[in-house]
Amino acid sequence: GQQVMQIPQYQHVQEGEDFTTYCNSSTTLSNIQWYKQRPGGHPVFLIQLVKSGEVKKQKRLTFQFGEAKKNSSLHITATQTTDVGTYFCAGGDFAGGTSYGKLTFGQGTILTVHP
Amino acid sequence: GAGVSQSPRYKVTKRGQDVALRCDPISGHVSLYWYRQALGQGPEFLTYFNYEAQQDKSGLPNDRFSAERPEGSISTLTIQRTEQRDSAMYRCASSLGDIFYGYTFGSGTRLTVV
Numbered sequence: 307g308q309q310v311m312q313i314p315q316y317q318h319v320q321e322g323e324d325f326t327t328y329c330n331s332s333t334t335l336s337n338i339q340w341y342k343q344r345p346g347g348h349p350v351f352l353i354q355l356v357k358s359g360e361v362k363k364q365k366r367l368t369f370q371f372g373e374a375k376k377n378s379s380l381h382i383t384a385t386q387t388t389d390v391g392t393y394f395c396a397g398g399d400f401a402g403g404t405s406y407g408k409l410t411f412g413q414g415t416i417l418t419v420h421p
Numbered sequence: 422g423a424g425v426s427q428s429p430r431y432k433v434t435k436r437g438q439d440v441a442l443r444c445d446p447i448s449g450h451v452s453l454y455w456y457r458q459a460l461g462q463g464p465e466f467l468t469y470f471n472y473e474a475q476q477d478k479s480g481l482p483n484d485r486f487s488a489e490r491p492e493g494s495i496s497t498l499t500i501q502r503t504e505q506r507d508s509a510m511y512r513c514a515s516s517l518g519d520i521f522y523g524y525t526f527g528s529g530t531r532l533t534v535v
Contacts, residue, residue, distance in 0.1 A: 310463075312463075337521060339523055339524075341524075347528075348512065348526040348527065348528050348529055349464065349512075349524075349526050350526070351523030351524055351525065353523075354521060354523055356521060394463050394464075396463075396464075400520075405469075405476060405477040405479070406476075406519045406520045407452050407454065407469050407471070407476065407477070407516070407518075407519030407520070408454075408466050408469060408477055408479075408480075409466065409524070410466065411456075411463030411464045411465070411466075412463050413461075413462055413463050414461075414462070414463050
């Protein structure tokens with residue numbers, strides 16, 4: 307079945323440094339979504355990418371979808387303490403049939419920001 | 422309601438007992454999903470519904486697990502004859518539709534089987 311891998315598992319940065327997490331799928335994806343989960347909280351939807359090579363920005367966050375639609379990245383510029391949490395990518399694969407809504411989540415990257 | 426509501430927030434049950442976990446999605450959301458999240462891991466798909474129809478139940482681990490959404494709104498995930506390995510955070514999410522919509526997750530139900 308489809309697998310989604312994320313690296314790194316952990317990232318510790320000083321406030322103001324940049325951060326990147328990478329997501330790789332074993333199959334071609336129909337779409338990819340990114341979620342943020344604060345400690346003790348639940349995943350919160352950040353963004354969705356659908357097109358090959360797509361790049362989207364949200365303030366200091368930049369999201370990319372690879373040309374082959376098998377990988378994605380999230381880059382945060384000049385991290386702040388409010389960026390602390392676990393970032394998950396989640397891939398959809400419509401090619402298998404009718405399960406359009408199912409997402410396969412990566413294991414997440416835990417970001418710690420030291421002030 | 423304003424968000425996805427799950428109850429109970431915490432459930433401790435003895436091995437062998439049945440449990441029912443409830444999810445009340447955002448009003449008007451067509452799609453409802455159940456995921457299970459182990460500590461330090463990403464959510465793992467269990468099943469999902471569009472309206473009252475169960476679209477995919479491929480993630481249910483075995484026949485002790487079942488889910489329903491009889492009126493296309495509130496859903497119940499039932500685990501029969503619970504085992505210790507069922508202990509986890511069970512998360513419900515809903516979305517406007519199942520294609521190209523982000524999920525809104527609830528706060529989850531922490532199930533502990535002792």
